[in-house]
Amino acid sequence: METKPAGIEGVGDRADAGALWELRLGDLPRREPIGLPVGASVREALQTMHDRGIGSVLLWDDGGGIAGILTRHDVLDRIALAGVDLGAPVASVMSHPVATLQVTDTLFDAALLMSRRRIRHVPVLDGERLVTLVSERDLFGWQRQSIKHLGAAIARGQTLADFQRAAADIRAYARHLMAQGLQARQLTTLISHLNDQLTQALVMRELAAAGLSADAMCWVALGSEGRGEQTLATDQDNALVFASDDPQADRPRWLAFARRVNEALDACGYPLCRGGVMAGNPPCCLTAPEWEARFARWIDAGGPRELLQASVFFDLRAVAGRADWLEALRAFVLARTSTTPRFIRQMVQGHLEHPVALLWHGGIRGRREGRHRWFDLKMQGTALLVEGARILALAHAVPATNTRERLLAAGRASGAPAAEVDGWVTAFDYLQMLRLRHQGAPAADGAAPNRIDLNTLNAVDERVLRASLHAIQTLQERLKLDYLR
The missing domain is CATH 3.30.460.10 (Beta Polymerase, domain 2)
Structure with a gap:
C-alpha cells in the first residue's frame, strides 16, 4: 500500500507530479506551527519536540516574530556532541536568521530553497503572518527521485x-x-x-x-x-x-x-x-x-x-x-557600462544586425530545405531576448544575470510600459518552453537541438510564436529609439 507524505494528503489524488510542483504553499493542508519564546532553555525546546512528536520548534522574539529555529537535525551536532548544558538558552544553538516563503510561492520554490540553503524546514507566511511550516518530508515523500x-x-x-x-x-x-x-x-x-x-x-x-x-x-x-x-x-x-x-x-x-x-x-x-x-x-x-x-x-x-x-x-x-x-x-x-554610452550604442548596433524573423505580411521567415521550413528557436528567438535584456541591464546598472529578472528590472528602469515588458517576459518563457519540449523529444538527440520545422507546428503554437517574435520586435525598436537616436 502506498503511503502519502505528511502535509499533502489528498493532493496527489488530484494532481500529477508536474502539477504538484506548481501547487501554491497556501493551498496545502496547514499544520499549526509550534514555537517557544526565544528565552526558553534547550531542555524546554527538546521536551516540546518530544511531547508534540515534531521535528522542529520555532523560537519567537518579543514581538512575536520568528527569531530562530531548532530542528532534530541540530541536536547531535550543536547540543549532544558539543556538550551543551540543557539549561542553556536555546538561542545559543538555534539557526538564525530563518529563511521563509510566502503562501503564493510553490512547492517547487520550497524544494529549491531547501536544496540551496541545505535546510529541512521552511516557515510559510501570509504577508508577515506565519500560517504554517513546510518540511522536507512534506515535499519529497511523494516522489521517489527528487x-x-x-x-x-x-x-x-x-x-x-x-x-x-x-x-x-x-x-x-x-x-x-x-x-x-x-x-x-x-x-x-x-x-x-x-x-x-x-x-x-x-x-x-x-x-x-x-x-x-x-x-x-x-x-x-x-x-x-x-x-x-x-x-x-x-x-x-x-x-x-x-x-x-x-x-x-x-x-x-x-x-x-x-x-x-x-x-x-x-x-x-x-x-x-x-x-x-x-x-x-x-x-x-x-x-x-x-x-x-x-x-x-x-x-x-x-x-x-x-x-x-x-x-x-x-x-x-x-x-x-x-x-x-x-x-x-x-x-x-x-x-x-552604465556610464559609457559608446559601449551601449555599439552593443545595440551589433544586436540590431540580427532582426526578428518576421516577413512584411506578419508571417514567420524560415529557412527552406525541401519540404521543411527550419527555424532556430535559440538564435532567432531566445538569443535576441537574452541580448536585449543584457544590454538594458548593463545600461541601467541592474545586477541580475537571469534574463527574466533583467527584463523585469531593466524594463522598468528604462521607462517601458508594463504591458510591453510583460510581453517580453511572456515571449521568453514561451520560447524557452518550446526549446525544452523540442529537446526532450527523442528526435532531438541529433546535432540541431534548437531547430524546429515550422511546418510541424500546430496552429496555436504558430500563432503564439508569431506573437512572441512581435514582442521581440518591440524590444529591438525600444533599444533603437533609446540608444541610436
Whole structure:
C-alpha cells in the first residue's frame, strides 16, 4: 500500500507530479506551527519536540516574530556532541536568521530553497503572518527521485563515474519533469541549480587533488549557466578568478586545475566550449585586477566583433569559491557600462544586425530545405531576448544575470510600459518552453537541438510564436529609439 507524505494528503489524488510542483504553499493542508519564546532553555525546546512528536520548534522574539529555529537535525551536532548544558538558552544553538516563503510561492520554490540553503524546514507566511511550516518530508515523500536525492548523490560522489551517473540522472529527471508539465522557467532554474552542485563537487575534488584552496579562487559560470537558464542541450562557458601576487608564475598551476575540471565536466556530458570560453584557457584564467583590466578594454575600446565574442562574460555568476570577489567585479563592470554610452550604442548596433524573423505580411521567415521550413528557436528567438535584456541591464546598472529578472528590472528602469515588458517576459518563457519540449523529444538527440520545422507546428503554437517574435520586435525598436537616436 502506498503511503502519502505528511502535509499533502489528498493532493496527489488530484494532481500529477508536474502539477504538484506548481501547487501554491497556501493551498496545502496547514499544520499549526509550534514555537517557544526565544528565552526558553534547550531542555524546554527538546521536551516540546518530544511531547508534540515534531521535528522542529520555532523560537519567537518579543514581538512575536520568528527569531530562530531548532530542528532534530541540530541536536547531535550543536547540543549532544558539543556538550551543551540543557539549561542553556536555546538561542545559543538555534539557526538564525530563518529563511521563509510566502503562501503564493510553490512547492517547487520550497524544494529549491531547501536544496540551496541545505535546510529541512521552511516557515510559510501570509504577508508577515506565519500560517504554517513546510518540511522536507512534506515535499519529497511523494516522489521517489527528487532534488534532494540528486543532491545527495552528488555530495556522496567520489569517482568520475559517480559524477557521470549523477549528471545522467539530472538529465533524466529534467526530462521526466518536463513531460509532467513543469514550466520552462522552473525547469531551467532546476537544471542550472543541479548543474551548479555537480560543478561545485568537481571543483572541490580537483582543488583537493591539486593542493589548492577554494579561498584563493572563484569558479565562474558564464552564458546560460551564469544566467540560470540551462536547457537539456548545453555546453560549457566558465572562467576562473585566482589570487596571486605573481600571476605569470602561478597561472600554470591554476590552468592545470581548471583544465581538469573542464575535462571532468566534458566527461559528464557538458561538452567543451567550441569558442574556447573555459577556465582552462589562459584568457579565461585571470586575477581580479586582470579581469577588471579586460572588462575595461571591452567597455572602453572594444570593437563590434570583440564585443560579440565578449557578450557571455557579462552574464557572470559565482559557482564555487570567493563569491565576494565576483560581486566586486560585477559592481566595477556595471559602474563602467552604465556610464559609457559608446559601449551601449555599439552593443545595440551589433544586436540590431540580427532582426526578428518576421516577413512584411506578419508571417514567420524560415529557412527552406525541401519540404521543411527550419527555424532556430535559440538564435532567432531566445538569443535576441537574452541580448536585449543584457544590454538594458548593463545600461541601467541592474545586477541580475537571469534574463527574466533583467527584463523585469531593466524594463522598468528604462521607462517601458508594463504591458510591453510583460510581453517580453511572456515571449521568453514561451520560447524557452518550446526549446525544452523540442529537446526532450527523442528526435532531438541529433546535432540541431534548437531547430524546429515550422511546418510541424500546430496552429496555436504558430500563432503564439508569431506573437512572441512581435514582442521581440518591440524590444529591438525600444533599444533603437533609446540608444541610436
